[in-house]
Amino acid sequence: MSEKPKRPGSVALGWWSANIGQRDVPVARALVARLRRAAPMAVLSEPRVQDLARNLDLGPHKAEEIVRLAVLLAEVRETSSEPLASRLGGDDPVLSQLRFQRLLRAEGDDLTAQLRRAISMADRRCNVAALAADLLYWEAARPRWCFQYYGADVPQKDFEETTE
Template identity: 40%
Template sequence: MTGDVGQACWRWWRKLTDVNSGRMRADLARLRRAEGSVAALGVAAVHDLHHGLRGAGHDLRREPDRLALIALALAQVRTSTRLPAARAMGQGDPPALSEIRFTTLIRAHEPEALITPLRRALRGFGQGADVARLATDLRWWSEATRARWCFEYYGAGAAAPEPDTTPEETEA
């Protein structure tokens, strides 16, 4: 039985954003500036995240781009809220994230292609998101996850498909 990806990532994020930890603050700054997956994998905190995920039964050694994506995205989040990231992106008039940028984000299938639009999006709405849910969504990023994000962006989250949480439901 595997543990909860979201909770493992939330615990890691709490440590990463702890203002009293000098090393983690430095790692957080490096992740916020990292230019992609390889740069992120050169940050010690990402390996702390991997250790926590492995402890929860989610070994991402064969998916280093996915591990980097999760770390890079969570490093952009300043406040953990209960609001799904896609909903936060769609709030406001005009929305916090434009429809064009949201469409670019939602069309990304692979972790490396998702990094840049996701980081821009997370910066664009005040950097608050549900950390555990965001991490889970990124771990199991699939057609169903992207469809649910579309419903949430447009404020129709109650009609959205259920979140993916198993490897069988992800795309190759």
């Protein structure tokens, strides 16, 4: 009997909880500080980030996504049930519609910078597992973020493949 593989969001949440979720622990604070200011190769050189990459089992072609994931998870201070897009939008959005649209069009380093600001605007709190899964599969997640930002129900049939 084979063991069912863990979802990327669960793996990332476990890693976040074990390595950077407890900011009162000096080792976690030091790792967060290094991740927040490091260049991409320095992020990949962190043993804890290599643990994350190994557990995600995505392969070297996803190095940019692993770097973005580690850097942005270092920005989150508290996990919650709400996805980041929901925390940014809704009836009284903390991120304007124009900035949200710009975030959805962003790529590369610009995407990382805009998401970093967005996490800060959301009081550094969001669903860590959902954020991780979305970052790893950003192209598939962008339409879902539109629904979440505007507080609409996400059509599950269209998004089943990206969440399983």
